[in-house]
Amino acid sequence: MSDTSPLKKILKTSLPAVVDLSASTFMWTFEAILIGKLSAGAFGGHGMAVQIIVVVLTLLLTFIVGSSIIINRYLGANNTWEANHIMGQALILGIIMSVIIAAGFYWGAELIFQLVGEGGEQARNAGVTYLRTVAFFAPLVLTNFVALGIIRAAGETRIAMTINLSVVAFNFVLAPMLIFGLLGLPRLEVRGAACAMGIAHSLGSLATFYALRSHRCCLFLSFKELTTPNAKTFKRLFNAGIPTTVEQLVWALGQLVVTGYAASLGVVVLAVHQVFLRIQAILSMFYLGFSIGAMTLVGKNIGAADRKGAFRTAFAANRVVLVFSVAVFVVMVMLRRWLVEIFTSEAEVVALGSSAIIIFALVQIPKALDGVLIGNLRGVGDLKWLMVVTALSVILFEVSLNWFLVFVCNYSLMALWSVHLTDEVTRSIINFLRFRSGKWKAADL
DSSP states (O other): OOOSOHHHHHHHHHHHHHHHHHHHHHHHHHHHHHHHTTOHHHHHHHHHHHHHHHHHHHHHHHHHHHHHHHHHHHHHTTOHHHHHHHHHHHHHHHHHHHHHHHHHHHHHHHHHHHHHOOSSHHHHHHHHHHHHHHHHHHHHHHHHHHHHHHHHHTTOHHHHHHHHHHHHHHHHHHHHHHHHTGGGOOOOTHHHHHHHHHHHHHHHHHHHHHHHHTTOSSSOOOHHHHHSOOHHHHHHHHHHHHHHHHHHHHHHHHHHHHHHHHHHTOHHHHHHHHHHHHHHHHHHHHHHHHHHHHHHHHHHHHHTTOHHHHHHHHHHHHHHHHHHHHHHHHHHHHTHHHHHHTTOOOHHHHHHHHHHHHHHHHHHHHHHHHHHHHHHHHHTTOHHHHHHHHHHHIIIIIIIIHHIIIIISOOOHHHHHHHHHHHHHHHHHHHHHHHHHTOOOOOOO
């Protein structure tokens, strides 16, 4: 690796990823704000549908994270041929899974909402409509999700950012037109939001394909690789990616269960919880951008047999997110009522949200630190550790303790986010000690 400052490398790799990922989440949030103007039920149902999509997207992390960790090792060792091979095989698996997921969205939407709890008939109907509409676009949208994820994690964050910003800009213009029926278009409400997202991301998939064939990226998509499955490589991808997939799937399912707890407390609590989740989603993209930067650079350092450089890079990323998260806490406390009013003007929702947002703001400090620590540990291949820690935290804190506080002690929204704060603090401490100890061994991928 070069002698460039670790902080400079982190910023160069991470900041485009931050912009890229934040733009996508901003669009989800903007979409939620528009739907919130329809009704609290539609807002809650759309939010639950988005969470369901996030849960399903974690299945694709097997191919994104698994391939990215291996690709970064090869890029660090200057072996681009093997890196391209891994990417092609990951896309084959991504295409297959995308078709299966699309069928599940369409045919299983009603059952999914029955299982998670719907927060009322209006919320259930809105969520089912959104999922079923997304299903028509899912094969292209989800395959593009895999491809862009690989490009981003390989360090080509500027290319991923450019493509994603174009997609978000088109979606930003189209969504209000289809939701509210502007400029002569039909008023499709929740279905219109799903159509706008699907059309924009389908066009984005064409731009991603062009980027991978243009030789402007460090990776190149070969038609031979895309049409020639390799069972041995598939096995490598699954072995590298399944721990992260299990980790993220358990976490996403845990959050879906917590949303079900919030729904059981009534539509006002559900609406406030969804407001917090939308804000959290935007902030998490900042943390994830630096997590990806850390994972990419730490992985390349490991591929280049530069263990010292891996430590320097990792701790530089941690310092940056610590400063950022403290600033976020201060701003959110100062603007707490205004932040809730962006999403809804309903008095009960605003009152509850503005009082509970302080504990939510405090969550951001350990959450930011843990996000980057997870990136560090993924970069060195310590994936099973992360899987076990996350699974235990979800079972003990998010599902069990929350259940006890809500259904036995009759506590409400503040309890849910207080438990989340405890969970994040615990995991950030454990993961920090794990990485700093150096007792991990870079996985043989």
